[in-house]
Amino acid sequence: WQAPRLQSLPDASRARLLSLVNLALPQVAATVKESGVGSHGATLGRLLDFLEAVARRSAYLSLLSEYPHTLERVIRMMHASGWAATFLTQHPILLDELLDDRGGIDDPAQVAASLDARLQEAEGDTERQLDILRETHHAQQFRLLALDLAGELSVERLADHLSALADVVVAATVRWAWKTVASRHVEEPRFAVIAYGKLGGKELGYVSDLDVIFLFDDEDDMAPSNYARLAQRFITWMTAHTPAGILFDIDTALRPDGASGMLVSSVAAFERYQRQSAWVWEHQALTRARFCAGDAAIGARFEAIRDAVLRQDRSSSAAELQDEVRKMRRRMHEASPNRTPLFDLKQDAGGMIDIEFIVQYLVLRHAADYPELTVNLGNIALLRIAGELGLIDPALAAAVSDAYRLMRKLQHQRRLQGQEARVEHAQVAVQAQNVLDLWQVLFA
Incomplete structure (x- = not known):
C-alpha cells in the first residue's frame, strides 16, 4: 500500500481498491483450498500486481466491484497460472471477456469475417489496424486460456485452436498489408505464407514464434520488389510493439539459403x-x-x-540419411546444453525433439513406398501409421506416442506457470527410455 502509484490515487479509487482487496481475500483462501495446490501468497501477490497496474483506471475497478463473479474468475485464473496473471496484467482490456458467459470457441470463419470488417472500417489508419489485429488475437486467445485453465481443452485441441487463430491473423495481415504497398501492381497478391515448425505442425502454444517462408508466382517485372515489400511489411505488422502489445515474433530462417537468401522466393526457385x-x-x-x-x-x-520432395526414393542413401539426422541432432544437443539436474522435456535425450526427429526420419526414409506418411497429421498420428505399416514395432510406437503426449502436457503446465519446461527425471524416466529404445532401433 506504500507504492507511489497507490498513494497518488484519488481517495475514492483508493477506497474502492481497498474494498476489492478485502472482498478478494476470502476468495483467494477458498480457491487455494479448493485446488489443493499453490499458495495464498503467490495468488495474492499476482492479484495485487494486477490491481496496482489497473488502479488508475476507475472503470476496471468499478467492473470488478460491480461484477463479483468477474473478480472470482480473475482470482481463479491467477491462481492457476502465473503466465495468465502476467498476460491479464499486460492486457486488462481482456476483463471484458470474463463478463461474457457465452463460453465456447468462435468459429475461425466468423472470427475472420468480423476481423476483416473491423479492418475495413479502419482502412487508411495503419496504427489502428495494427491494434485491431492485436485486440482480436488477444481476446480469442484469452477465451481459449479460460477454457484451458478450466480443464475443458486437451493440449492437442488447444494447439489446434491456437494454430487456426494464427492462420486467421496471418491471412488478414497479408490482405491488409498489401493494400498499403503503394506500388502494388495487382489487387490480389499472388503471394503465399508457408508455415513451418509449431504453426506448420499445428502445435502452436500461447507464446510460440511463427516459422514462415514467403512464396510468389507472378511474372510481372514489379513482382519481386513488391512482394519483398509485402513480406517486410508483414513482419513489421506482426512484430511491432503497439499500445495493444505484439502479435508474434517471426522467424524466416527456413527460407531457401537461410539468412543469406532472398526474403521471398518464386515457386519455381523454391522447387x-x-x-x-x-x-x-x-x-x-x-x-x-x-x-x-x-x-x-x-x-x-x-x-x-x-x-514430391518427401517421396523421393532414399533407399540407396539410407545410411547417409541416418548419419545426417544423427549429426543434426547432436549439433542441437551441443547448442542447448542442460546444466541443471532436471530433465529438459524438449532438448534432452529421450525428449520431444528426439521424437520429432524419429518421425521426420521415418517420413524421409519410407515415404517413397508409403506416401500416406507425407500427410501432415502430426507426430502422434504418424507414429501410429508407421507402427501399422510395420516400419517400427507397434507397441513401441504407441509407447513413444504416449511419451510425446505426456511431455507436451507437462511442458504446457510448466509454461502456464511461467517456468522452464524441465521436470524431475523420475517423472518421465519410463517414457524417456521408450524414446531412447526407439532411437536405438532406428539409429544404432
Whole structure:
C-alpha cells in the first residue's frame, strides 16, 4: 500500500481498491483450498500486481466491484497460472471477456469475417489496424486460456485452436498489408505464407514464434520488389510493439539459403532449391510445413512440391540419411546444453525433439513406398501409421506416442506457470527410455 502509484490515487479509487482487496481475500483462501495446490501468497501477490497496474483506471475497478463473479474468475485464473496473471496484467482490456458467459470457441470463419470488417472500417489508419489485429488475437486467445485453465481443452485441441487463430491473423495481415504497398501492381497478391515448425505442425502454444517462408508466382517485372515489400511489411505488422502489445515474433530462417537468401522466393526457385540444393535438415523441416495463407493456387503448388520432395526414393542413401539426422541432432544437443539436474522435456535425450526427429526420419526414409506418411497429421498420428505399416514395432510406437503426449502436457503446465519446461527425471524416466529404445532401433 506504500507504492507511489497507490498513494497518488484519488481517495475514492483508493477506497474502492481497498474494498476489492478485502472482498478478494476470502476468495483467494477458498480457491487455494479448493485446488489443493499453490499458495495464498503467490495468488495474492499476482492479484495485487494486477490491481496496482489497473488502479488508475476507475472503470476496471468499478467492473470488478460491480461484477463479483468477474473478480472470482480473475482470482481463479491467477491462481492457476502465473503466465495468465502476467498476460491479464499486460492486457486488462481482456476483463471484458470474463463478463461474457457465452463460453465456447468462435468459429475461425466468423472470427475472420468480423476481423476483416473491423479492418475495413479502419482502412487508411495503419496504427489502428495494427491494434485491431492485436485486440482480436488477444481476446480469442484469452477465451481459449479460460477454457484451458478450466480443464475443458486437451493440449492437442488447444494447439489446434491456437494454430487456426494464427492462420486467421496471418491471412488478414497479408490482405491488409498489401493494400498499403503503394506500388502494388495487382489487387490480389499472388503471394503465399508457408508455415513451418509449431504453426506448420499445428502445435502452436500461447507464446510460440511463427516459422514462415514467403512464396510468389507472378511474372510481372514489379513482382519481386513488391512482394519483398509485402513480406517486410508483414513482419513489421506482426512484430511491432503497439499500445495493444505484439502479435508474434517471426522467424524466416527456413527460407531457401537461410539468412543469406532472398526474403521471398518464386515457386519455381523454391522447387529448384528443394530438389537440388536443400540439406537433409531442410527436408526434415519440410515434413511439418503446410500452406497457411494467401493465394490458394500457390498453396496447392507448394503442397505438390512438398509431396514430391518427401517421396523421393532414399533407399540407396539410407545410411547417409541416418548419419545426417544423427549429426543434426547432436549439433542441437551441443547448442542447448542442460546444466541443471532436471530433465529438459524438449532438448534432452529421450525428449520431444528426439521424437520429432524419429518421425521426420521415418517420413524421409519410407515415404517413397508409403506416401500416406507425407500427410501432415502430426507426430502422434504418424507414429501410429508407421507402427501399422510395420516400419517400427507397434507397441513401441504407441509407447513413444504416449511419451510425446505426456511431455507436451507437462511442458504446457510448466509454461502456464511461467517456468522452464524441465521436470524431475523420475517423472518421465519410463517414457524417456521408450524414446531412447526407439532411437536405438532406428539409429544404432
